[in-house]
Amino acid sequence: MLTRCLGARRVRQIRRAFRHGAVTFLCLFLTVVVLRGTIGAGKFGTPQQDFDNLRHHLNSHRRVLEEQNSEKTTATTNNYVTFDMSTILVDEPLGKDEITRDPNAPYTLGPKITDWDQQRKRWLRQNPNFPNSIAPNKPRVLLVTGSSPKPCENPVGDHYLLKSIKNKIDYCRVHGIEIFYNFALFDAEMAGFWAKLPLIRKLLLSHPEVEFLWWMDSDAMFTDMAFEVPWERYKDHNFVLHGWNEMVYDEKNWIGLNTGSFLLRNSQWALDILDSWAPMGPKGKIRDEAGKLLTRELKNRPVFEADDQSAMVYLLATERDKWGDKVYLENAYYLHGYWGILVDRYEEMIDNYHPGFGDHRWPLVTHFVGCKPCGKFGDYPVERCLRQMDRAYNFGDNQILQMYGFTHNSLASKRVKRVRNESSNPLGVKDELGLLHPAFKAIRLPVSSS
Amino acid sequence: MLTRCLGARRVRQIRRAFRHGAVTFLCLFLTVVVLRGTIGAGKFGTPQQDFDNLRHHLNSHRRVLEEQNSEKTTATTNNYVTFDMSTILVDEPLGKDEITRDPNAPYTLGPKITDWDQQRKRWLRQNPNFPNSIAPNKPRVLLVTGSSPKPCENPVGDHYLLKSIKNKIDYCRVHGIEIFYNFALFDAEMAGFWAKLPLIRKLLLSHPEVEFLWWMDSDAMFTDMAFEVPWERYKDHNFVLHGWNEMVYDEKNWIGLNTGSFLLRNSQWALDILDSWAPMGPKGKIRDEAGKLLTRELKNRPVFEADDQSAMVYLLATERDKWGDKVYLENAYYLHGYWGILVDRYEEMIDNYHPGFGDHRWPLVTHFVGCKPCGKFGDYPVERCLRQMDRAYNFGDNQILQMYGFTHNSLASKRVKRVRNESSNPLGVKDELGLLHPAFKAIRLPVSSS
Numbered sequence A, B: 001m002l003t004r005c006l007g008a009r010r011v012r013q014i015r016r017a018f019r020h021g022a023v024t025f026l027c028l029f030l031t032v033v034v035l036r037g038t039i040g041a042g043k044f045g046t047p048q049q050d051f052d053n054l055r056h057h058l059n060s061h062r063r064v065l066e067e068q069n070s071e072k073t074t075a076t077t078n079n080y081v082t083f084d085m086s087t088i089l090v091d092e093p094l095g096k097d098e099i100t101r102d103p104n105a106p107y108t109l110g111p112k113i114t115d116w117d118q119q120r121k122r123w124l125r126q127n128p129n130f131p132n133s134i135a136p137n138k139p140r141v142l143l144v145t146g147s148s149p150k151p152c153e154n155p156v157g158d159h160y161l162l163k164s165i166k167n168k169i170d171y172c173r174v175h176g177i178e179i180f181y182n183f184a185l186f187d188a189e190m191a192g193f194w195a196k197l198p199l200i201r202k203l204l205l206s207h208p209e210v211e212f213l214w215w216m217d218s219d220a221m222f223t224d225m226a227f228e229v230p231w232e233r234y235k236d237h238n239f240v241l242h243g244w245n246e247m248v249y250d251e252k253n254w255i256g257l258n259t260g261s262f263l264l265r266n267s268q269w270a271l272d273i274l275d276s277w278a279p280m281g282p283k284g285k286i287r288d289e290a291g292k293l294l295t296r297e298l299k300n301r302p303v304f305e306a307d308d309q310s311a312m313v314y315l316l317a318t319e320r321d322k323w324g325d326k327v328y329l330e331n332a333y334y335l336h337g338y339w340g341i342l343v344d345r346y347e348e349m350i351d352n353y354h355p356g357f358g359d360h361r362w363p364l365v366t367h368f369v370g371c372k373p374c375g376k377f378g379d380y381p382v383e384r385c386l387r388q389m390d391r392a393y394n395f396g397d398n399q400i401l402q403m404y405g406f407t408h409n410s411l412a413s414k415r416v417k418r419v420r421n422e423s424s425n426p427l428g429v430k431d432e433l434g435l436l437h438p439a440f441k442a443i444r445l446p447v448s449s450s
Helices: A002-035 A047-077 A087-089 A114-125 A157-175 A195-204 A247-249 A268-280 A287-297 A307-317 A321-325 A341-351 A379-404 B002-037 B047-077 B087-093 B117-126 B157-175 B194-208 B245-250 B270-278 B284-298 B309-320 B322-324 B343-352 B379-404
Strands: A134-137 A141-146 A178-182 A212-216 A220-222 A239-243 A259-267 A327-330 A366-368 A407-410 A416-418 B133-136 B141-146 B178-182 B213-215 B218-220 B237-241 B255-266 B327-330 B365-367 B407-408 B416-418
Touching: A087 A239, A114 A268, A141 A157, A141 B047, A157 A178, A157 A220, A157 A379, A157 B157, A157 B178, A178 B157, A195 A212, A195 B117, A195 B379, A212 B087, A239 A247, A239 A268, A247 A307, A259 A268, A259 A327, A259 A366, A268 A287, A268 A307, A268 A321, A287 A307, A307 A321, A321 A327, A341 A379, A341 B245, A341 B327, A379 A407, A379 A416, A416 B309, B002 B117, B047 B141, B117 B270, B141 B157, B157 B178, B157 B379, B194 B213, B194 B270, B213 B270, B213 B327, B218 B237, B237 B270, B245 B309, B255 B309, B255 B365, B270 B284, B270 B322, B284 B309, B309 B322, B343 B379, B365 B379
Parallel strands: A141 A178, A141 A212, A239 A327, B141 B178, B141 B213, B237 B327
Antiparallel strands: A212 A259, A220 A366, A239 A259, A407 A416, B213 B255, B218 B365, B237 B255, B407 B416
């Protein structure tokens, strides 16, 4: 009996020891993450200010990063430096059916396609009932996100995945955007943050009616339900990411752009850049070696296996002539917004502004970079993450609830309260933000020719 | 030290005792639940067979039910006989802002509205860009579902809520249906299975462009992605539920219909029946007393607080003249399908049929009646539930994956494998079920007059 107790106690002690190790490591991890997240940062938030702020942030963190280099391998092997919940798939063993290619052949996302624009144009002509635009200057958009098919290691994680998709359902319903939520791993070699590439290619080729595919990480939430993407601005571009030209093209800074939320036009160009983006992705030796190259070539990148974001910075920086003119690095609004510099300002935003700006005044997206609520964590940081994810969710949800005359008791509260009484003339009630029947959702289509 | 251990041990013993109690109770609970779920049951599944089968099932369960009556109060107070995850809200305390009405005044869902049809018609005329039909014989439909804003008591529950909404997103994307996922409790008095009433009324009045609202419990999943609801069949009806006329109108059987998945037309008639449906809902004395009435008046109903399903059976049975002609009790396909008699037949269905039937050959909906994966459970039953929910999810998901050339390794497997190779002529590949660009999703709208 007594020994059983002592045994139990020893186990507890060992556990505690482990936890302490984790905490130390966490600090390293979060620094890296904050740095990566800092893209789009800014105490005041105007693009130029963001930029200066970011420089400052980078300098102050250089030493930290250098220190981190001693821990490199840990960072890599622990696979801690991942930015998307879907990376849980990284740890899964490969099924026998899953390796389909000759390991010696160079990796490709699929058979080469060179005439996609013509194929797609022909299809659109033949299928007038599936137009690629749902209104003038309103392309048909498919928002793509996803997470692991397994329950989260951290049980509460699934609840936040649920809130995150509910949040996306709301934005997309209001803006007439379709959603594809992915649980599947289409290419075992491209597990983790690379899984989106084969998925995106597959969806582009399967849905010629989709003009823009919007990738969004599962840890990003819409916080401005009223902001409509300025589609017109991108009419001559194929790829829109949050980022800065100087940081990507001049500095080759690994956080010069963020791949957690981007727009990709369905086009031959998209297939081509996916092909050029993919080669660093295959798991194992290729991805590890590529990671070393990226850390060597990119500014401030700690050592870890190749990630899709660094690979894109590297691709654009080294082949600007080939891709640059069709890539739009957006920083006039938060297509991606780093949570660390936004979540504490929500009350300030509520006092001074209103939804619809999408920028530092009311961010379109709050991205919980590095907050892996689905992964195994513990202690303070994840709690801060979860508390702030609740705030971000409620901040966005209030804009949905106001349509129906409700609001959260506070940004910290799950409960809602009435903000106006029921009316016997419901259609007379105008919702402040005009989100019930927004002009940008109105459908205007030519009569089908069939 | 030793005492601490003994203390800990005692605690463990007490816990075990509790668990045993729970298990005993579980048996009662599941019987009730199976009974309720049996609606739409049938070993062979044709409507008539379902019906006979159900009679048999009822007789064999009568004794069990009578035994249960001794446990009545437990059942009520433990609030175990709930059929929807959203009922978790039942246990939450009321916030101060939430009781808005004079407790002595009779409960209403809101101010009386008598001219909704005219209000709505006028609005539709004035807003031609938000038509109530998206194609000929294709009404604009809003699917409404939801769950508790709190993480599940059973941590894995949230993962199944996530799978359940991903499943609904897929069906709705393929069929051109919008989704509203609710986390909010609009009326604290109507917590639990009654929460859908104020929510539905609010949505009908806020969205005149919506012709049909489709309520679906969070524990119901689409298992036939190809089946399009026969909207034409309901052109003269306002309310479509899975059920049988004989069982509702002749027998007043509390499981003569199921309110876990139903269609309600946006109309004055809908507001009126919601008003007549609601009075048994208010939590506390009213709901408890109503529960006694329902158990007295309805066939085979165990004693527990009034639930929305029993209340609807009672309303239709006692006021058939008022409502009957606009209510369509559907049993030609599984608008709701009880999981107990479907999940073990999936392989048989795969061998003999294909998606698109929606009935016993390939059920549109598999409803996990009584499988409260979000509630606190334990032991065998919930495991069976979860295993079968995975099977149902994968069974439905295979129809989505086949569009992209993949399928689950088995109905039990989260992993997917390729079923056809990538093509350089992707648009030449036809997906078996034609779900990529189904005719029923094609948009055909008149040119807007504005």
